[in-house]
Amino acid sequence: MKTPQTLERSHGWRKWLLRHETLLLVVLVLEWSLFYYFGTSVNRRGMTVGFGTLDRQFDILRHSCEIGLLALALTPVILAGGIDLSVASLLGLCAVIFGQLTHDLGLSLSIAAGATVALGALAGGLNATLIAGLRLPPLIVTLGTYSLFRGLAEALTRGAVTYSDFAPRFLSLGQDRWLALPVQAWVFFAVAAGMWMLVHRTVAGRSFRVIGFSPEGARFAGLPVTRNLAGVYVLAGAIAAIAALIYTARLGQAKADAAIGYELFAIAAVVLGGTSIFGGRGSVTGTLLGVAVIAVLKNGLATLPVVIRLNAAEEISGMLTGFLLLAALAGSTIPKLVSARRNRSWSNGSFISPSP
């Protein structure tokens, strides 16, 4: 039940949202500077190496394109109060399908790529039908498709087949540069710009937040809830397919186990960026910043000599990311709790999740 106090607090929420992104930006600049200072050096061979090199920065950009795309795909989904655990599995499935289309069916690269994106959207449509159409809980549906898509990828390849030997023209998507930046970065920027326009400047996009805030209220307000909700899942599928193409081009190989575990970091990036996991609140800018903070953290830590010597880059960055996520959550929730206690009310009962 939304009380008048909640409406009043929504203005406070908007102010807070802005502050959250600024904070994130500050954190990003801070960590970047720290890693630049401590992670760049002249190595034993006399070359300048480490975090501060252009090479390294491009690598960070390259590595974050796929998770970034998945995070972008998840943003409208989570804004609208849903969730999609299946995006990384869908990436794997699309990668394998692309491999089959180009290798087994001999289709040209562009046709195969187009077909892959279409199939990705179709798969997203399965989520859409079950979640928006049948009104099933997104957590369960995407838990099911998480296994189903990965399973289909394994079944299609019998687990064994790996597609490599792609045309150099295709590999350049993942490994070359265009106009001074890695090629996939341009794709990522294009998708990011498109997503920003969609979420923040279109009527449909604005409806996502309303739907996430209160689906029933949105329905009563006459918004096409079912259609828009279905749309975000289909869109997520299409973007996952694009990410699959980039992933395959970068590694030069399409395998059923592509991108295992990526969905967790994508979700972490979205939440870190200030989007509430319950929906109704968040922004694309926040997601981009979240991806940047996590990517810089992961890669930057790995350039610190002490971390290299400890052979613990992955573990330490994993743990720090976990802490960062908790800190970001605590940081955004504690003020609400404090004011709630002051008002002596339970407001939305923030620790109880609305029906997922």
Added chain:
Amino acid sequence: MNSSRRLFLQGTALALVGCLASPLALTAAEGKAMIALMPKSKGNAYFLSCKIGADRAAKELGVELLFDGPVDSNAAKQNEIVENWITLGVDAIAVAAENKEGISTALRKAQKQGIKVVTYDADALADARSFFVNQATPEGIGYALMDEAARLCGNTGEFAMITASLTAANQREWQKKIEKRLAEKYPQMKLVAVRPCDDLKDKAQSEATALMSANPKLKLIMSICSPGVPGAAEAVKQAGRVGQVKVIGLGLPNENRRYVKEGVIDSIILWNTENLGYLSVYAAVALANDQLKPGAKSFKAGTLGEFKIEGDQILLGKPFLFNKENIDQFDF
């Protein structure tokens, strides 16, 4: 907590981390060569035992050895770690490649910076490294496993295979060679099933139990993933079918010693992993010092003696069979 205070705390935390980083950066050993060794996955006991031999070699040669790898087999992470080593400016890198093509880009970069590259256990693309230290060819491994299985089954009967995951590259290679040998030499034997265990000993145990139950005439379970061998052995033991269903596989002596002594496992096939690490480090250092050049036909590695080089592959030798008689001589 308001925003500025939170900012201050976060900033302090990061600054502390940074402060820890800088003094240690200055303690880089001057003058000592730095060799970097990467396993496919850091926790895998197989690679940890390679490290033992590598450490020994590093001590003998007076070089500094770095050992790092992904926690679970992850090609993208391997690339990142190679990048770090390029940053550090190591003298040579020895890598067990999870993904042949994927790692080659990073390795080529290293080579361009003057860092010497060898691969061991699992190869990268030929132009991305100078030599491949091969413990045994996939053919050697596959044939050894199949021959041993046939010997234990009397050249006839059903057997099943447990692998790591259906997509693991090394295991795929070995499986292909095993099936080839099976088709060529042992037409009276049948491979009834291949089940993945995801590198989990407990899952391997469940799979083995189901395999025995579903195939009552099963004579042997072969596990080509090392955590799967003790898992399958435990399953046979708990099923009370020791002796009726043989267990062999690619595994480490220490993990399987108990079962070998009890007669549950007949033999495990491997190669001396310590020697593999030892040889890899020696080769890497020799490359870095220009003592080992492309085109060489043989290579002498410290106390281990001479090793044959075929093309650009340094061969460790034939797979080694561990069984009840000799397993106590090994500790890895």
Added chain:
Amino acid sequence: MSRYSRELSVLAVLAAMLLALGVWAPGFYRLQPLLSLATREAPVLVVACGMVLVVIARQIDISVGSQFSICSVAGGLLAAAGWPMVLVVPASVAIGAMLGMLNGALVAGLGLPSIVVTLAMLVTLRQGLNLFRQGEFVTLPDGVQWFGLSQSVGQALILAATGVLVIVLAAALRHVALGRQIYAVGSDAEASRLAGIRPRWVTFFAFAALGALTGLAAAMNVVQSPQVQPLSGNGMELKVIAAVVVGGVAISGGRGTLWGATAGLMVLACISPALVHLHIEAYWEKAIQGAVILLAAIAEGLRRRRSDA
């Protein structure tokens, strides 16, 4: 009876599966392999029972796999250090409880969303364990496996303990006040608060209980073999949540039973051996699992529509 329609349909599916196996793969019904399967899955069932509590309270915990791994390794190390099993088991339970309480404090105390909190914990705990153990097996001394007793006695002990635990927990959920409070909080936290219940404490308790049960499950797993693999909890969260969901526990809270979750776990646990016995290739397994989860969700959705209409 319609109150339990969800659970009954799961039982129906389970019965159908078992019947199909009886017809096409009668080899499935052999005592020893079934005993082994049951003993292997008993720890998972214990964790699932804990998960039921948390899900009924309208939360979720995806870090149980990492908790399980930590408790297994801790238990193994204590046993290897000479502690008798009589002390190791409670120690494992305690460690699990502490991890659960940490989750509970963050979710109930600070009001953070459980899915993100437990996601962060999943990553942090797993990486912490990797840092510490580097994936190395823990070798257990003789006398740990099956508590030093024979295999049959050990298996019987584990199965009996699990059975008793499930029955007691189910009874407690229904008849003990705290149990009913979990349902209340999951249904409507605000209403339950007005009714005098303290939702924060109930939620905290649910997480702590899940942690303790995970610790117990880890101990039950440790005694089943002579070595502990640190990766052993990998993927457990998926299995447990799927079992709970298939078993009729509503993800929106307030509804569900332990025996439904048990049936759900049995359905999922039978998929793998069924494939082996039906000689179906292993690469279909994930797809089938996913399909089962989806079908369960669809069935629930259809039933809800029919009852709403």
